[in-house]
Amino acid sequence: MKEPQLYIADADSIRSGAVTDIYFVRTRQVLAAKGLCDTYVRAELHAYSLPRGYEWAVFAGLEEALAILRGRRVNVYAMPEGTLFKPMEPLMVIEGPYCEFAELETAILGVLRHETSIATKAARIRLAAGDRTVLFFGLRALHPAIAPMADRAAYIGGCDGVSGIMSERFLGVKPTGTMPHALIIVFGDQVKAWKAFDEVVDETVPRIALTDTFYDERVEALMAAKALGSRLYGVRLDTPSSRRGNMRKIVQEVRWTLDINGFRHVKIFVSGGLDEDEVRELRDIVDGFGVGTSIAFPPSIDISMDIVEVRRGDKWEPIAKRGKLPGFKQVYRCRLLEDYIVPWDAKPPSCPDGSKPKPLLEKVMENGEIIKELPTVHDIRSYVLEQLRAFSQ
Incomplete structure (x- = not known):
């Protein structure tokens, strides 16, 4: 064999x-x-x-x-x-x-x-995002042998952070990222997963909760804010395109709901199938973006x-x-x-x-x-x- x-x-x-x-x-x-x-x-x-x-x-x-x-x-x-x-x-x-x-x-x-x-595509995304944070999440779109190269090129092009753990060894850049849907699904309960993350993961890592696993993004964002309170740095919306609808309206709903409930400090990050047009459309109402395939496969x-x-x-x-x-x-x-x-x-x-x-x-x-x-x-x-x-x- x-x-x-x-x-x-x-x-x-x-x-x-x-x-x-x-x-x-x-x-x-x-x-x-x-x-x-x-x-x-x-x-x-x-x-x-x-x-x-x-x-x-x-x-x-x-x-x-x-x-x-x-x-x-x-x-x-x-x-x-x-x-x-x-x-x-x-x-x-x-x-x-x-x-x-x-x-x-x-x-x-x-x-x-x-x-x-x-690097060129990352620079174009950087321009489209204005002063908002841009993180490169594209390694899963590439052969793993070239992961450090892709992180390097994306960072050079203007991304604020990269997700690959080898980037620290090769580039001196600490990797960025919090949690996947898998963590929440294994727990079977969003709140338990968010709280477990908060209890276990190093304090220096921002508490950014993924808030689109089982329920509406607006509902889960408020659940996360109530569960972690002042410790919650932000929420990430990674809604697949098949369920997305109008992403701008979804973000506006989440922002409104967080604000009227006293959680103005909670930032909103968006990821999942983003390219220049989507980034440009959302940059005035979000705090940052996780961009993957469009940079990895430019x-x-x-x-x-x-x-x-x-x-x-x-x-x-x-x-x-x-x-x-x-x-x-x-x-x-x-x-x-x-x-x-x-x-x-x-x-x-x-x-x-x-x-x-x-x-x-x-x-x-x-x-x-x-x-x-x-x-x-x-x-x-x-x-x-x-x-x-x-x-x-």
């Missing part, structure tokens, strides 16, 4: 190039046979288009990409992780003998595409890698497949998303307001060694939020 297994790749397999598409292996074989393996190239990573309705995306996954390339005979230039970018802008450039990183393209693109897609930011220069002798030749701009490039920023793409050695453009443009790509790896201090996830998140604030100014 076949033994069951987890279909996951370990870190060493990823770094070695074992997680790749077969045509890169065959390409390397051909180049090696013809003495071309050490041909120096510059390969640019970019997204020439974005999902419908997207005007920008959040560059994420750089740290993991560098971890994959570490020790290889390559130099890497990149935008800072967390930078908001537009289509066609080079996000990262790998420079070195092509066979040093040919078989790594699959893994690098997978890392950058997935993290960038999640529209894809289709980053690709293309050779844009090849060194012939002692000169670099700009060359690329049709549809892509050949040549090593720099992106200069005057203000958020007011960017200019120019050849790497070209004179910086002039900003309309007379300010000095900022070059976005900088050298971060030299001969396989990281030469720039990597920011923490907290630093990257702050950088993203700083850029997002510009949209409300």
